[in-house]
Amino acid sequence: MKKHNFSAGPSILPEIAYQNAAKAILDFNGTGLSILSISHRTKDFEDVLASAQSLMRELLNIPENYHIYFVGGGASTQFFHIPANFLATKAGYVNTGVWTKKAIKEAKYYGQVEILATSEDRNFCYIPKGFEIPADLDYLYICTNNTIYGTQYKEDIDSPVPLIADMSSDILSRPIDVSKYALIYGGAQKNLAPAGVSFVIVRDDMLTKVVRELPTMMNVNTHAENNSMFNTPPVFPIFVMNETLKWIKSIGGVEAMYKINVEKAQILYDEIERNTLFRATVDKADRSLMNICFVMAEGKEDLAADFLKFATERGMVGIKGHRLVGGFRASCYNALPKESVEALVACMQEFEQLHK
Amino acid sequence: MKKHNFSAGPSILPEIAYQNAAKAILDFNGTGLSILSISHRTKDFEDVLASAQSLMRELLNIPENYHIYFVGGGASTQFFHIPANFLATKAGYVNTGVWTKKAIKEAKYYGQVEILATSEDRNFCYIPKGFEIPADLDYLYICTNNTIYGTQYKEDIDSPVPLIADMSSDILSRPIDVSKYALIYGGAQKNLAPAGVSFVIVRDDMLTKVVRELPTMMNVNTHAENNSMFNTPPVFPIFVMNETLKWIKSIGGVEAMYKINVEKAQILYDEIERNTLFRATVDKADRSLMNICFVMAEGKEDLAADFLKFATERGMVGIKGHRLVGGFRASCYNALPKESVEALVACMQEFEQLHK
Numbered sequence: 001m002k003k004h005n006f007s008a009g010p011s012i013l014p015e016i017a018y019q020n021a022a023k024a025i026l027d028f029n030g031t032g033l034s035i036l037s038i039s040h041r042t043k044d045f046e047d048v049l050a051s052a053q054s055l056m057r058e059l060l061n062i063p064e065n066y067h068i069y070f071v072g073g074g075a076s077t078q079f080f081h082i083p084a085n086f087l088a089t090k091a092g093y094v095n096t097g098v099w100t101k102k103a104i105k106e107a108k109y110y111g112q113v114e115i116l117a118t119s120e121d122r123n124f125c126y127i128p129k130g131f132e133i134p135a136d137l138d139y140l141y142i143c144t145n146n147t148i149y150g151t152q153y154k155e156d157i158d159s160p161v162p163l164i165a166d167m168s169s170d171i172l173s174r175p176i177d178v179s180k181y182a183l184i185y186g187g188a189q190k191n192l193a194p195a196g197v198s199f200v201i202v203r204d205d206m207l208t209k210v211v212r213e214l215p216t217m218m219n220v221n222t223h224a225e226n227n228s229m230f231n232t233p234p235v236f237p238i239f240v241m242n243e244t245l246k247w248i249k250s251i252g253g254v255e256a257m258y259k260i261n262v263e264k265a266q267i268l269y270d271e272i273e274r275n276t277l278f279r280a281t282v283d284k285a286d287r288s289l290m291n292i293c294f295v296m297a298e299g300k301e302d303l304a305a306d307f308l309k310f311a312t313e314r315g316m317v318g319i320k321g322h323r324l325v326g327g328f329r330a331s332c333y334n335a336l337p338k339e340s341v342e343a344l345v346a347c348m349q350e351f352e353q354l355h356k
Numbered sequence: 357m358k359k360h361n362f363s364a365g366p367s368i369l370p371e372i373a374y375q376n377a378a379k380a381i382l383d384f385n386g387t388g389l390s391i392l393s394i395s396h397r398t399k400d401f402e403d404v405l406a407s408a409q410s411l412m413r414e415l416l417n418i419p420e421n422y423h424i425y426f427v428g429g430g431a432s433t434q435f436f437h438i439p440a441n442f443l444a445t446k447a448g449y450v451n452t453g454v455w456t457k458k459a460i461k462e463a464k465y466y467g468q469v470e471i472l473a474t475s476e477d478r479n480f481c482y483i484p485k486g487f488e489i490p491a492d493l494d495y496l497y498i499c500t501n502n503t504i505y506g507t508q509y510k511e512d513i514d515s516p517v518p519l520i521a522d523m524s525s526d527i528l529s530r531p532i533d534v535s536k537y538a539l540i541y542g543g544a545q546k547n548l549a550p551a552g553v554s555f556v557i558v559r560d561d562m563l564t565k566v567v568r569e570l571p572t573m574m575n576v577n578t579h580a581e582n583n584s585m586f587n588t589p590p591v592f593p594i595f596v597m598n599e600t601l602k603w604i605k606s607i608g609g610v611e612a613m614y615k616i617n618v619e620k621a622q623i624l625y626d627e628i629e630r631n632t633l634f635r636a637t638v639d640k641a642d643r644s645l646m647n648i649c650f651v652m653a654e655g656k657e658d659l660a661a662d663f664l665k666f667a668t669e670r671g672m673v674g675i676k677g678h679r680l681v682g683g684f685r686a687s688c689y690n691a692l693p694k695e696s697v698e699a700l701v702a703c704m705q706e707f708e709q710l711h712k
Contacts, residue, residue, distance in 0.1 A: 005393055019382075022378040032357065032358070032671075033361055034369070036596065037363065037366055037369055076586065077573050080574070106572060109571050195588045196553070196590035215435075216461070217432050232543065234590065235551045235552070236552065237552060
C-alpha cells in the first residue's frame with residue numbers, strides 16, 4: 001500500500017533525495033567510497049558543502065553580508081547558543097507555544113526576557129500581532145511556524161532591534177525577506193534534510209556583537225569563520241540537504257514551492273471547512289501552510305479514534321495531532337506530493353459518508 | 357579499481373552497514389517509509405535506539421549502573437560539556453596532543469586545569485606513564501587513542517578520582533574495563549557510525565555531581581533522563597551505528613575484533629620495521645592499533661611524494677599523514693579488511709623494489 005507521509009518531523013523529503021542518498025552510500029560520486037566514509041576535508045565533500053551554501057543563498061536570496069553555516073546539535077542547541085552570544089541585558093520573545101517556551105527558558109539562563117506578546121490565552125491558536133517592540137532590547141526572538149499548533153507568521157516583521165527567527169519548520173517553503181532578519185536558524189529535519197544538522201544564517205554585524213566569552217563551539221564566530229568545518233560536520237545530512245536544495249531549484253525555486261504549498265494547504269483547509277465532521281483549530285489568518293491541525297467537529301468527538309484508524313488503514317502516516325492540541329495534524333512540507341493531500345481529503349470524505 | 361579506505365575519519369564502516377543503510381533509505385523495515393523521514397517517536401525507531409544501547413552495553417560489558425546516550429554536536433561539544441558539568445575547582449588532564457589540547461582549552465573556561473603529564477617534548481610520539489594523580493582533582497581526563505600521532509593507551513588507568521576518557525577513535529576496537537571509568541564518550545565517526553552522533557557512557561553517581569546550573573542541552577542529566585530523546589536525535593547515524601554494532605557482535609564481539617585488529621596492525625608495523633624505506637614515528641609500546649603512522653626512513657625523505665602517488669594509483673585512500681606529523685597514516689579501524697592492509701604492504705614492498 002502506498003504510504004502518505006504527513007509526519008511533523010523528521011519528515012518527507014523529495015524522492016530524488018532518497019534515490020541519490022542510497023546511491024551515494026554505496027558509491028559516492030564514482031569514488032568507490034561511501035558518502036558515510038569519506039573525510040570531510042576531501043574536495044568531493046567540500047564541493048557538496050559549497051553547493052548547499054550557494055543554493056541556499058540563491059534560493060532565499062540571502063544578501064552577501066550574511067554567513068551561512070551548518071552544525072549539529074539541533075535547534076535545541078541554538079535555543080541556548082543564541083542568548084549566550086547575544087543576550088547582554090534584555091531580549092524580547094514572542095511566545096507562540098512549546099518551541100518559544102523552550103527558547104525562553106534557555107534565554108533566562110543568560111539574562112532578562114521580556115515576553116512581548118503571547119497567544120497562550122487560547123492554547124496558541126493564533127499569532128499575536130501589533131505588539132510594541134522596545135528599542136532597548138538586545139534582540140527580538142520569534143518562531144515563524146509552530147509545528148505543534150499549526151500557526152505561521154505570514155509577514156516578515158519590521159523590527160527596530162535585531163530580529164532572530166527559528167524557521168525550523170517553514171524555511172524554504174515561502175519567500176522571505178532575509179534582510180529583515182539578523183539571524184535565521186533551524187533544525188533541518190523538516191523541509192531540508194534528515195535529523196542531525198541545523199542551518200544558521202547570520203548577518204555579519206552580529207558576528208561582532210557577541211556579548212560574552214564562550215566555549216569555542218558555542219560562539220557563532222567559530223562556525224562562521226571556519227565555514228562549518230571547525231569540527232567534523234554532519235556529512236551525510238548535509239549531502240541530503242544539498243540534494244533537497246537542488247530539487248527545490250529544479251521545480252522553480254521558493255516562489256514555485258510556495259505556490260504549490262498554498263495550493264496543497266487550500267485543498268485541505270477547504271475540506272476541513274466543508275466537511276461536517278471536522279473543524280480547524282487555528283484562526284484563519286494564522287493557519288500554517290506546513291502543519292495543518294484539525295479536530296472532530298462539536299458533537300463528533302467520539303469519532304476521533306475511528307478516523308485515525310480509518311485513515312491509517314488507507315496509508316496515511318503521522319496524522320495524529322500533538323497531545324497539546326489533540327485531533328489531527330497533517331504536515332504538508334515541501335516534499336509532500338499533492339496526491340497525498342488529495343488522498344487524505346478522499347479519506348475524510350469517505351469517512352463523512354460512513355457517518356452521515 | 358578496488359579502493360582501500362584508510363581514512364582517519366569519517367572512516368570505513370562494515371559493508372553490511374552500507375547495504376542496510378541504503379535499503380532503509382528506500383524502505384525502512386517494510387514500512388514503505390524512508391529511515392530519513394520517520395518520526396523519532398515511532399516504535400520502529402525506538403527499537404533501533406534500544407538495540408544500539410543494549411548492544412553497546414553487551415559488547416563493552418557496561419555495568420548496570422551506567423547510562424548510555426547518543427547526542428549530536430560531536431566530541432568538540434563534549435570538550436566543554438564535560439568541564440561545564442564536572443569541573444568545580446580543578447581537573448587533571450594528560451596532554452597527548454591536539455585532541456587533549458582542545459579539551460584543555462575548553463576546560464580552562466570553567467576552572468583550573470592541571471596538566472599531570474604531557475608528551476609534547478617529542479611531538480606526542482608516546483603516552484606519558486607513571487604520573488601522580490592528586491586525590492583532590494574533580495576528575496582525570498585522557499584521550500585513549502590519538503588519531504593524529506598514532507598513540508594509544510594499552511591499559512585502563514587506575515585513578516583515585518573519576519576517570520573521564522575520550523574514546524572517539526578506539527571504542528569497541530579492544531576490550532576495556534568500563535568500571536574503571538566515570539565517563540567515556542566519543543564522536544562515533546570512526547568505528548561506529550557516519551559523522552553526526554556522539555556516544556556518552558556515564559556512571560550514575562556522576563549524574564548527581566553536576567557542579568553548576570546549566571542550559572538544558574548541556575546537562576548530562578537531560579540526555580540520561582530522556583534516553584537520548586530530549587530533542588530529535590540524529591536518527592540515521594544511530595541507525596547505522598546499530599548496524600555496525602550488530603556486525604561486531606556477528607564476528608564474535610570485541611575480543612574477536614581486538615584479535616583481528618592486533619593481527620592487521622602487526623602486519624603493517626612489521627612491514628614498516630622491515631622495509632628499508634620507511635620508519636614508524638611512535639614508541640613501540642604506545643603504537644596505536646587504529647592509526648598507524650610512518651614516515652620515510654632517514655635519507656629517503658624525498659621519496660614521500662612519489663610513494664603517496666604510487667599508493668594512491670593502487671587504490672590506497674586517505675594515507676597522507678596529518679601535517680603535524682607528516683609522512684603517512686594508515687587508519688585501520690574495525691571495518692578495514694585485512695586485505696586492505698595486505699594491499700598497502702604489497703605497495704610498500706613494490707615501491708621498495710623500485711628504489712633499491
